[in-house]
Amino acid sequence: MRRICRAAILHVFAPLLLGSVIYLLFRDQNLPISLLFGSTLSVIRPAFFPRIPASILYSLPDALWVYSLTSLMAFIWQNSQSAFKAFWMSSGLLLAFAFELGQLAGVIPGTFDVLDLTGAALAASLALFLNAQSTHLKRILNDIRS
Amino acid sequence: MTSDLKRTIASVAGLAIFVLFATATSKKPDNTNNSNSVPAPHNSSVATTKFNSSSEKFSGTLDQYKVDFSFDYPTSWKRDDKAGKGASPNFVKVERMSDDEITLENFAVGYFTGQADLMPKLAEQLNEQLSGGFPEYKKVSEGPTKVGNYDGYEFRFTSHSKETSRGELDIWGRAVLIPGNDERKGAVLLMIATSADDQIKGVDDVGSKGEIPIILNSFRFAKP
Numbered sequence: 001m002r003r004i005c006r007a008a009i010l011h012v013f014a015p016l017l018l019g020s021v022i023y024l025l026f027r028d029q030n031l032p033i034s035l036l037f038g039s040t041l042s043v044i045r046p047a048f049f050p051r052i053p054a055s056i057l058y059s060l061p062d063a064l065w066v067y068s069l070t071s072l073m074a075f076i077w078q079n080s081q082s083a084f085k086a087f088w089m090s091s092g093l094l095l096a097f098a099f100e101l102g103q104l105a106g107v108i109p110g111t112f113d114v115l116d117l118t119g120a121a122l123a124a125s126l127a128l129f130l131n132a133q134s135t136h137l138k139r140i141l142n143d144i145r146s
Numbered sequence: 147m148t149s150d151l152k153r154t155i156a157s158v159a160g161l162a163i164f165v166l167f168a169t170a171t172s173k174k175p176d177n178t179n180n181s182n183s184v185p186a187p188h189n190s191s192v193a194t195t196k197f198n199s200s201s202e203k204f205s206g207t208l209d210q211y212k213v214d215f216s217f218d219y220p221t222s223w224k225r226d227d228k229a230g231k232g233a234s235p236n237f238v239k240v241e242r243m244s245d246d247e248i249t250l251e252n253f254a255v256g257y258f259t260g261q262a263d264l265m266p267k268l269a270e271q272l273n274e275q276l277s278g279g280f281p282e283y284k285k286v287s288e289g290p291t292k293v294g295n296y297d298g299y300e301f302r303f304t305s306h307s308k309e310t311s312r313g314e315l316d317i318w319g320r321a322v323l324i325p326g327n328d329e330r331k332g333a334v335l336l337m338i339a340t341s342a343d344d345q346i347k348g349v350d351d352v353g354s355k356g357e358i359p360i361i362l363n364s365f366r367f368a369k370p
Binding site for chain 2 (some may be wrong): 058061065072073077080088091106
């Protein structure tokens with residue numbers, strides 16, 4: 001149980017938190033999430049932070065979001081044989097692509113960026129790879145115990 | 147309840163939370179951050195100089211697409227002598243510089259002939275043109291906006307220069323396309339600010355902090 005909690009914190013909550021921190025500290029101050037925290041953040045904002053490349057500021061939070069969601073789905077559907085497993089585990093990537101393509105079509109506000117798509121694909125792949133590694137490790141440990 | 151049903155319920159709940167999260171970190175549909183009903187200038191007592199395009203002589207393309215407009219800019223700003231002449235795409239360009247000649251803010255007005263329905267496409271063309279002129283260029287937002295009484299379409303961009311006399315500098319830009327109508331042609335307002343300015347902390351501050359608001363507040367076309 002402790003291992004599951006640790007994995008959830010590391011792969012689901014931490015990436016989401018990091019993405020939120022990037023939004024809160026460095027991104028648009030008119031976003032709903034920024035408005036929740038008022039102007040107090042402006043005190044600790046940019047001038048005191050090292051320069052962060054725009055690609056990180058604008059693409060990393062999205063990639064972290066995809067990583068976090070994919071990890072969550074991988075935890076939920078671990079060891080399942082359901083036909084829907086693949087759908088749920090790719091839901092983060094599908095949503096990210098839908099958002100980006102919606103922006104390209106002008107249906108969703110925001111700016112289409114190939115880097116966001118690439119980041120989302122890499123993040124989902126990394127989440128699935130790490131989850132597969134962890135499952136594999138668990139099996140080996142179980143085999144040793146039994 | 148079967149195991150898969152529990153997983154499905156957990157997945158739907160998780161997805162809902164994540165989508166909610168994404169909504170909280172995405173631009174509001176009305177693009178309120180773009181709306182520029184122009185904030186009151188921070189220092190309205192600043193001495194200003196008026197620029198009036200109707201009293202200027204342009205040549206070539208600028209003369210062909212000339213539009214009459216005026217604005218006031220702080221007297222301490224420098225006017226670029228090259229703008230409005232030769233192959234310059236701008237009718238005028240004014241600039242605020244530091245003592246060591248680093249650009250803090252600049253404002254330029256260029257020619258533009260498109261109608262309102264072509265804005266996104268023309269913005270993309272302008273974006274491509276600008277991308278070649280700035281190091282590490284990246285467009286970061288786009289959408290409808292307002293400058294004074296004029297509806298326009300804008301995009302914002304970031305850039306980063308490593309070779310300045312102050313070392314590395316962030317460059318933040320905002321291009322506003324104001325469409326033409328039956329009475330007059332349109333114009334492009336190009337605003338740039340750098341991290342050398344203490345008042346401007348990011349791309350969202352361009353045109354709302356610093357001294358550019360003084361210019362935007364006073365910008366008018368001769369014909370509405």
